[in-house]
Amino acid sequence: MMKRNETLWIACLFIVLGLLVGYHPWIGGNDQGDSTHVVEGTQRIVIDDWGRSVVVPAEAKRIVSLTSAYEPILLEMVGPSRLGAVSFLSKTKGYGPNYELAKSVKVSLYSYAVEKIVYLHPDLVLAPEYTNRDVLDGLDHMGIPVVIVSSPKTVQGTLELVERLGVVVGAEHKARDMTAKMQQDIEEVKALSAETKGQVVISMSSMDGYAGSDSLFDDMTRVMGLVNGPSHLGYAPRTAFTEERIIEMDPNVILIPVYDKSEMAWQALYRDNPGLQTVRAVREGRVVTMPASDLYTGNQFIGESMKDILRILRESEKGDGTHE
Numbered sequence: 001m002m003k004r005n006e007t008l009w010i011a012c013l014f015i016v017l018g019l020l021v022g023y024h025p026w027i028g029g030n031d032q033g034d035s036t037h038v039v040e041g042t043q044r045i046v047i048d049d050w051g052r053s054v055v056v057p058a059e060a061k062r063i064v065s066l067t068s069a070y071e072p073i074l075l076e077m078v079g080p081s082r083l084g085a086v087s088f089l090s091k092t093k094g095y096g097p098n099y100e101l102a103k104s105v106k107v108s109l110y111s112y113a114v115e116k117i118v119y120l121h122p123d124l125v126l127a128p129e130y131t132n133r134d135v136l137d138g139l140d141h142m143g144i145p146v147v148i149v150s151s152p153k154t155v156q157g158t159l160e161l162v163e164r165l166g167v168v169v170g171a172e173h174k175a176r177d178m179t180a181k182m183q184q185d186i187e188e189v190k191a192l193s194a195e196t197k198g199q200v201v202i203s204m205s206s207m208d209g210y211a212g213s214d215s216l217f218d219d220m221t222r223v224m225g226l227v228n229g230p231s232h233l234g235y236a237p238r239t240a241f242t243e244e245r246i247i248e249m250d251p252n253v254i255l256i257p258v259y260d261k262s263e264m265a266w267q268a269l270y271r272d273n274p275g276l277q278t279v280r281a282v283r284e285g286r287v288v289t290m291p292a293s294d295l296y297t298g299n300q301f302i303g304e305s306m307k308d309i310l311r312i313l314r315e316s317e318k319g320d321g322t323h324e
Contacts, residue, residue, distance in 0.1 A: 050148045054147050085107035091103050123145070126147055136148075182300055186302075188303065192310050208240040233248060247278065255290060258291065288312055
């Protein structure tokens, strides 16, 4: 009986030790203070923004993003050598804030068809929450890990996006360095906001209501001490900026994002429009152009972009209405 008890005790001990060894990676993941990912040797398990557990490489070597919005972050975070492709927009001056770096990536994407992505042999695909479900299912079917990362709607959310991407691609330290610089820029923005505080602005876009209520630009105006016209009047998100609504908003400044010379016609469209001549921004010559990268800026440059916007607003008060 004694030998039998000893045998049972030893067997239980080995079971307990086996469980501890088996759970060690999970314990290690929790010790890092982030329960959304667990490192297991050459892989990591992340919980994406759809609540799915996705196994990805611990350090992905061929990353593809299904939105140009995340590429400026990735270009700085992991470098162009670890990107399998980037959108042609990221290589476009005025749209891509680090477009020169983006040019180092050989492959340019003009669309996100499943066949094109599969052909690139990515070991990690990052997708925004609005990605077509058929694309996601197709990539999953091919065994390509896809992580859903939601696009930011606030300045704080942009900081969190950088940190989130850092976790997914295994570059947490670089992400922390980037967000520290972002925080510093944002504090400088708040200090500068006193000079233009309270001015009503609207940012135009080819995407109806892109800069409307509850948008990223809407939150940026709060940080800058400005008033976003559509939000101030209570327009629902994504409400189109018709002539009648622009007249109702009566902004001090109309911002026109440009990244192509042909889009300079946008400025004339609003500045010379007979139906808008009573609008303050038009009447005072404050319909101003600026790089689209400053207005479509859910990335690490958001603080610098807000400083640029405030500078342009100050300059526009002096009568200079074009800022490329």
